[in-house]
Amino acid sequence: MALKTFPITPQEAIAGLTDGATVMVGGFAGYGVPVHLMTALRDSGLKGLTLITNDTVNLAAGKPSPAMLVEAGIIRKVITSFPITGSVGAEIAKAEAMYRSGEVEVELVPQGTLAERIRCGGAGIPAFYTPTGAGTPFATGKDTRDFNGELQVLETALHADVALVRASVADRMGNLVFRRTAKNYNPIMAAAATVTVAEVDTLVSAGELDPEAVGAAGVFVDRIYLRPKP
Amino acid sequence: MEKERMPRELILMRVAKELEDGSYVNLGIGMPTLVANYIGDGKTVIIHSENGLVGTGPMPEPGQEDPDLCNAGGQAVTMIPGAAIVHHADSFAIVRGKHLDAAVLGGLQVAENGDLANWMRPDRGVGSIGGAADIARGAKKVYVAMEHITKDGEFKIVKRCSYPLTGAGVVHTIFTDAAVIRVTPQGLVLEEAAPGWTPEDVQAITEPTLIVSPDFKEISL
Numbered sequence: 001m002a003l004k005t006f007p008i009t010p011q012e013a014i015a016g017l018t019d020g021a022t023v024m025v026g027g028f029a030g031y032g033v034p035v036h037l038m039t040a041l042r043d044s045g046l047k048g049l050t051l052i053t054n055d056t057v058n059l060a061a062g063k064p065s066p067a068m069l070v071e072a073g074i075i076r077k078v079i080t081s082f083p084i085t086g087s088v089g090a091e092i093a094k095a096e097a098m099y100r101s102g103e104v105e106v107e108l109v110p111q112g113t114l115a116e117r118i119r120c121g122g123a124g125i126p127a128f129y130t131p132t133g134a135g136t137p138f139a140t141g142k143d144t145r146d147f148n149g150e151l152q153v154l155e156t157a158l159h160a161d162v163a164l165v166r167a168s169v170a171d172r173m174g175n176l177v178f179r180r181t182a183k184n185y186n187p188i189m190a191a192a193a194t195v196t197v198a199e200v201d202t203l204v205s206a207g208e209l210d211p212e213a214v215g216a217a218g219v220f221v222d223r224i225y226l227r228p229k230p
Numbered sequence: 231m232e233k234e235r236m237p238r239e240l241i242l243m244r245v246a247k248e249l250e251d252g253s254y255v256n257l258g259i260g261m262p263t264l265v266a267n268y269i270g271d272g273k274t275v276i277i278h279s280e281n282g283l284v285g286t287g288p289m290p291e292p293g294q295e296d297p298d299l300c301n302a303g304g305q306a307v308t309m310i311p312g313a314a315i316v317h318h319a320d321s322f323a324i325v326r327g328k329h330l331d332a333a334v335l336g337g338l339q340v341a342e343n344g345d346l347a348n349w350m351r352p353d354r355g356v357g358s359i360g361g362a363a364d365i366a367r368g369a370k371k372v373y374v375a376m377e378h379i380t381k382d383g384e385f386k387i388v389k390r391c392s393y394p395l396t397g398a399g400v401v402h403t404i405f406t407d408a409a410v411i412r413v414t415p416q417g418l419v420l421e422e423a424a425p426g427w428t429p430e431d432v433q434a435i436t437e438p439t440l441i442v443s444p445d446f447k448e449i450s451l
Contacts, residue, residue, distance in 0.1 A: 028281045028318070029304030031297075054318075057358075059304030082358040099356045106356060111280060112322030112364030119319035132326060132364045135345075135398025168298075180298035180315060181281050187317045215317070 004174045005223050006203070010040035013197050013225040017041070017162055020076075022050040024118070024163040024189040029055060030063025032182030034166040034199035036227055041164065042068050048076045052118070052158055054111065054185055055082035056095050070095040075104055079158065081111035110138055113155050115188060120157035122191025122220070127156045163193030167216070170200040170226075171209045174218025187216040197223040233431055235378065235407035236424045236449070243268045243451045244422075245334055245375050245405045249275045253331035254324075256280065256365050258348075259303035262334040262375055276310070278330060280361040282321040285313025302361065325361065325368040333369035335362060337376040337404070339391040342438035344401040344413040346374060347393035359396070366397030378406035378435050385437040387411065387418070408432055410449060417441050422449040 007013040014037055017023070023041065027033030049069075056067040056078060069075050071094045083106050084096040098104045109117070110132045120128055129152035133139045143154040165186040167176035176198055178186055190196045203226045238261065245265050249255055251273035257263045266288070269275050277286040279301040286301055287308035295306035316324070324330065339347040346366055350357025366372055379386055387404060404411040409432045410422035420440040423432050429442045 029300055029302075031281070031300045031304070055358075060300065060306075063304075082360050084356050084358050096356060108357070108359055110359050110363035111318075111361040112325055112368075115318040115322050130326065131367045134367070136363060136395040138359070138363055178317075180296060181279070181283050181300055182298040183315060183317050184281050185318045188319050 002222070004172065004218070004221065007223055007225055010036040010225055013037055013223055014040050014044065014162065014164070016195065017044065017046060019046055020048045021046070021161040022052065024160040024193055025051065025053040025066045025069070026163070026165040026184065026186035026189050027054065027065070028181070028184040029059040030065050031060070032166045032178070032184050032186055033063070033065065034164045035064055037164040037197055037199050037225060038064070038066060038069065042072045042074065044074070046074050049074050050077045050079065051075045052079045052160055054080060054114070056080060057082055057085050057093070067093065067095045070098060070104055077105040077107065079107040079109060079114070081109055081114050083108065113138070115185065117155055117158040118185065118192045119188045121159040122188060125157060127154055129154055158192065160189075160193040161195065163189040163196045165190050165196060165198050167198050167200045169202045169204060169209065170198055170221070170224045171204045171206050171218070173206045174198070174221035174224060175209055175214040176200070176216040176221060177209060177213055178215040183215060190216040190220040195222050196220055197225060199225045199227060201227055232435070233424070233427055238407070240449070240451065241375050241405055241407055244410065244449055245373055246270070247451060248373060248403070249332060251275070254278055254284070254329060256325065256330050256333040256369060258333065258335040258362065258365070259360065260336050262336055263301065263303060265334050265375070278324060279307070280321050280325065280365070282316045282318055283307070283309065283313060284316065284324065285310040287313070322361070322364055325364045328368060328370060330365070330369040332371040332373060333365045334373045334375055335366060337374040337386065339386055339388050339393050340374055340401050340404050341388050341391045342413070342418050344399040345391045346372070346396045346401050347391040348396050350394050352393060357394070362396045366400045371402040372397070372400050373403050373405060374401050375405045378408040385435070388437045408435065411440065419443050420446060422447055424449055
């Protein structure tokens with residue numbers, strides 16, 4: 001493992017990504033999204049990416065979602081639990097139109113299964129059985145098996161070339177502290193990628209964080225991008 | 231002529247009455263989230279939001295929103311004293327590991343065998359499942375809160391769901407604007423009906439044959 005790096009710009013922070021790569025982007029409903037890194041990715045000119053993220057819906061005002069990546073035309077496939085708004089009669093977002101037309105492929109995954117597939121990807125577990133989705137379309141084409149008298153579905157782990165995650169504080173060892181529900185997928189995605197880039201508000205020296213407050217250990221983190229002060 | 235169905239607030243109040251003191255409960259996005267407003271001060275119900283919050287509090291006053299704190303619908307919320315925050319995989323360990331006493335979900339269709347469909351109208355082509363499939367399978371009791379029939383008068387309580395399922399055989403009780411119906415191995419049992427409604431009135435807007443409970447009564451809140 002190379003030394004941690006501290007890129008100055010978000011463009012530098014995502015350097016090395018190539019066409020066709022698989023990218024995880026942390027966040028939930030616009031909370032805990034690494035907005036600067038995500039925006040640099042949107043403007044990167046890359047093509048044919050696979051995006052793994054909870055949702056591609058702009059739910060909260062002023063909180064951009066990974067929908068911007070889909071709408072920029074750089075994504076080939078999205079693995080997600082919430083690709084479109086649930087509201088009936090809502091205006092069809094550009095991303096939804098791209099899903100409906102087949103321009104972008106959607107692999108729809110129950111949210112808990114998505115989180116566990118990511119967790120397993122970081123934990124070295126290639127597959128697992130889960131009760132979620134048994135007897136529903138989410139089990140179609142998958143191995144099923146009885147454990148303890150209940151039908152279970154075989155699901156496989158997810159791993160990415162790059163994970164873009166959001167944290168509140170990092171130290172120079174790469175340890176991350178998360179705040180409130182901005183935590184969501186960020187700790188598990190940090191572990192599940194070859195290169196993990198964290199976007200943080202504050203960077204401190206080694207020894208300044210309470211080790212027990214660390215939400216993702218620095219062993220998972222490669223690059224730390226310090227946001228400009230607002 | 232069809233009788234008058236109850237306003238949405240009364241469905242929410244009736245579901246809230248069902249939640250037990252000290253229980254951990256997930257409230258689905260949309261109408262089920264509003265159940266929290268009707269729990270009252272007499273009991274403590276700890277609300278789990280699947281984005282990792284155990285102990286969701288009410289909406290903040292305008293201007294008091296925390297930019298890092300939301301519920302599963304992406305709405306700004308507060309935390310109750312003693313709340314805990316976990317990452318997403320742990321949040322669904324709570325769900326799947328049977329640590330939730332109950333969940334309240336919306337419904338497009340519920341079948342007499344307890345199948346639930348609530349995530350996609352087939353004509354839309356794309357749907358969002360969110361956490362519903364995990365919650366439907368993981369909560370100890372799954373309560374569905376919904377209108378009894380569609381705006382076009384179609385059955386929502388059906389013999390077999392025609393929409394894609396969220397969970398197979400998962401529903402415990404259905405709370406509608408006309409009735410409270412329990413799912414049992416023998417079939418759907420009509421426990422309560424809206425004021426002025428007879429079992430025949432409820433049956434008329436329900437596709438499967440209802441078993442009338444020996445304790446059948448008017449809904450009370």
